[in-house]
Amino acid sequence: MTIALTMGDPSGIGPEITVAAWQALRGSGPAFVVLADPSLVGAYAPMHIVAGADLGRFAETIPVLPIPLAAAAVPGAPDAANAPAIIASIEQAVRLALSGAATAIVTNPISKAVLKSAGFPHPGHTEFLAALTGTTGHEAMMLVAPELRVVPVTIHVSLRQALDMLTTERIIEAARTAQAALRRDFAIEQPRLAIAGLNPHAGELGHMGDEEQRIIAPAIAALRAEGIDATGPWPPDTMFTAGARGKYDVAICHYHDQALIPLKTLDMWNGVNVTLGLPIVRTSPDHGTAFDIAGTGRAHPASLIAALRLAAEIARNRNR
Amino acid sequence: MTIALTMGDPSGIGPEITVAAWQALRGSGPAFVVLADPSLVGAYAPMHIVAGADLGRFAETIPVLPIPLAAAAVPGAPDAANAPAIIASIEQAVRLALSGAATAIVTNPISKAVLKSAGFPHPGHTEFLAALTGTTGHEAMMLVAPELRVVPVTIHVSLRQALDMLTTERIIEAARTAQAALRRDFAIEQPRLAIAGLNPHAGELGHMGDEEQRIIAPAIAALRAEGIDATGPWPPDTMFTAGARGKYDVAICHYHDQALIPLKTLDMWNGVNVTLGLPIVRTSPDHGTAFDIAGTGRAHPASLIAALRLAAEIARNRNR
Numbered sequence: 265m266t267i268a269l270t271m272g273d274p275s276g277i278g279p280e281i282t283v284a285a286w287q288a289l290r291g292s293g294p295a296f297v298v299l300a301d302p303s304l305v306g307a308y309a310p311m312h313i314v315a316g317a318d319l320g321r322f323a324e325t326i327p328v329l330p331i332p333l334a335a336a337a338v339p340g341a342p343d344a345a346n347a348p349a350i351i352a353s354i355e356q357a358v359r360l361a362l363s364g365a366a367t368a369i370v371t372n373p374i375s376k377a378v379l380k381s382a383g384f385p386h387p388g389h390t391e392f393l394a395a396l397t398g399t400t401g402h403e404a405m406m407l408v409a410p411e412l413r414v415v416p417v418t419i420h421v422s423l424r425q426a427l428d429m430l431t432t433e434r435i436i437e438a439a440r441t442a443q444a445a446l447r448r449d450f451a452i453e454q455p456r457l458a459i460a461g462l463n464p465h466a467g468e469l470g471h472m473g474d475e476e477q478r479i480i481a482p483a484i485a486a487l488r489a490e491g492i493d494a495t496g497p498w499p500p501d502t503m504f505t506a507g508a509r510g511k512y513d514v515a516i517c518h519y520h521d522q523a524l525i526p527l528k529t530l531d532m533w534n535g536v537n538v539t540l541g542l543p544i545v546r547t548s549p550d551h552g553t554a555f556d557i558a559g560t561g562r563a564h565p566a567s568l569i570a571a572l573r574l575a576a577e578i579a580r581n582r583n584r
Numbered sequence: 585m586t587i588a589l590t591m592g593d594p595s596g597i598g599p600e601i602t603v604a605a606w607q608a609l610r611g612s613g614p615a616f617v618v619l620a621d622p623s624l625v626g627a628y629a630p631m632h633i634v635a636g637a638d639l640g641r642f643a644e645t646i647p648v649l650p651i652p653l654a655a656a657a658v659p660g661a662p663d664a665a666n667a668p669a670i671i672a673s674i675e676q677a678v679r680l681a682l683s684g685a686a687t688a689i690v691t692n693p694i695s696k697a698v699l700k701s702a703g704f705p706h707p708g709h710t711e712f713l714a715a716l717t718g719t720t721g722h723e724a725m726m727l728v729a730p731e732l733r734v735v736p737v738t739i740h741v742s743l744r745q746a747l748d749m750l751t752t753e754r755i756i757e758a759a760r761t762a763q764a765a766l767r768r769d770f771a772i773e774q775p776r777l778a779i780a781g782l783n784p785h786a787g788e789l790g791h792m793g794d795e796e797q798r799i800i801a802p803a804i805a806a807l808r809a810e811g812i813d814a815t816g817p818w819p820p821d822t823m824f825t826a827g828a829r830g831k832y833d834v835a836i837c838h839y840h841d842q843a844l845i846p847l848k849t850l851d852m853w854n855g856v857n858v859t860l861g862l863p864i865v866r867t868s869p870d871h872g873t874a875f876d877i878a879g880t881g882r883a884h885p886a887s888l889i890a891a892l893r894l895a896a897e898i899a900r901n902r903n904r
Contacts, residue, residue: 376788422784423784423793462743464839467742473745505848505852524820525824526845528824529845532822532827
């Protein structure tokens with residue numbers, strides 16, 4: 265079992281959390297190979313160069329598959345000249361996973377602004393990975409924290425656009441993808457899906473919005489007709505309390521912050537992003553490049569460590 | 585110091601949490617008089633009849649100012665015939681507070697559906713209290729939990745309507761009301777206001793919605809020009825984490841669930857609703873009538889107890 269860990273933006277916190285994750289996991293695993301410019305890790309820890317998804321002496325030195333940078337990486341000062349290397353690291357990780365040489369990929373944070381300025385056309389990792397694996401349109405994002413799993417039906421769009429995009433079909437698609445992933449990747453045989461309401465108090469029978477009756481309830485009925493244990497629509501403000509969380513395996517949410525506010529409020533540092541609907545296993549830390557603290561030693565590696573552990577767990581579950 | 589505690593819906597959990605709150609507070613205070621049909625509390629605890637906001641022997645028996653019910657109260661089975669008594673209890677509490685006989689009012693939960701069927705024209709307590717005190721249009725709701733205070737700019741409307749209603753003026757008005765309340769009622773001399781963004785990541789400079797630039801940032805600039813310590817717009821998903829919460833005294837939120845999801849996720853049972861902008865002090869527990877568990881003994885009195893304590897604290901701060 266080898267995980268391919270991408271470089272991410274070399275001017276963000278990726279290099280330092282990568283080294284910290286290796287220090288935390290070198291004894292216990294899971295083991296990983298870093299696809300990055302050797303200078304990024306070599307300055308902070310012992311490393312050895314590998315040619316593919318080889319681990320070598322993982323417990324003693326960090327395996328690095330070289331992806332050379334065009335410009336020196338300055339912490340906190342991203343450089344669009346390095347966009348091709350950032351992208352190449354992701355492409356190479358996907359190749360290793362598709363070929364079976366790597367059992368999973370974990371991605372360090374990238375900056376959409378940096379990649380966009382270099383002509384990168386994708387909104388983010390998730391869509392790029394879907395394109396690389398030929399599964400565009402079926403990808404979904406699950407956020408996993410120790411106490412909560414959430415899948416947002418709409419993601420990186422304005423709140424108004426999220427309302428316009430919400431359809432019965434989109435909810436059904438996200439719920440089916442979540443159901444399949446919970447069975448295959450999380451080894452939950454009968455997953456329980458809690459479908460959120462959209463409006464305050466889930467609309468109170470149409471008094472405050474009718475999306476619950478018009479869009480969400482039909483999706484729940486269709487899912488139940490397929491044998492999926494979907495319930496709701498639940499009042500959004502009470503479905504994430506400690507008592508409520510124990511009653512479901514995933515919350516299907518309608519917009520970014522309905523999913524992300526409870527998850528990050530509960531646990532800022534241990535959240536993991538899992539991409540569902542891909543042929544490969546992919547997780548990532550649930551935070552950005554954090555250019556503002558890059559190089560200061562203040563970055564927390566907890567989310568990356570959790571992402572590496574979860575990637576290994578999913579790969580094991582898929583190979584049962 | 586006497587608090588007037590209203591009856592709420594007599595078929596909900598109001599009577600049982602009232603008795604439980606008296607048991608918790610009879611020794612330490614704050615003391616309160618219950619404005620209700622004597623049968624509601626007399627069945628569970630010793631009580632004595634009073635004619636106004638008299639406390640009598642609060643440590644030994646519950647003071648009850650009688651408001652007779654038209655029909656016997658059956659737990660879990662609300663009866664519109666009791667709507668006049670429910671309303672009279674609120675009106676009487678307001679009279680006691682306006683006259684100075686009571687230092688604050690605390691309201692037990694009501695059912696909007698029950699009151700509506702009896703012709704009650706107000707969306708809820710808050711608007712009714714504003715009408716009774718001649719302050720309609722200036723009322724605002726603050727939710728207070730041990731770790732977080734929030735003020736939603738829009739409240740009981742659909743999410744789509746909340747987007748349509750959001751204006752620079754409404755944000756400014758809510759923030760001014762919150763600022764004044766934090767100084768007068770919470771004794772915070774220089775309140776720090778965190779103004780939420782609306783869209784994912786606060787819009788990422790207009791890439792996902794422009795309300796931050798068009799509506800929210802101008803409100804923050806206007807507030808700062810008035811000398812109010814307002815900051816933002818903050819990304820909604822990271823502003824409620826433990827680290828972020830310590831940096832402000834109140835979060836100004838744009839829609840019901842942006843405020844209520846983090847508050848209830850953090851603390852389901854100790855939240856208190858405080859009405860701002862009224863000439864009287866009013867708090868209430870942050871939950872509904874809970875008809876489904878009324879009479880079963882499963883209701884938690886914690887939120888009502890917290891509401892009584894906070895009402896007393898606010899009254900003390902106002903009288904400094």
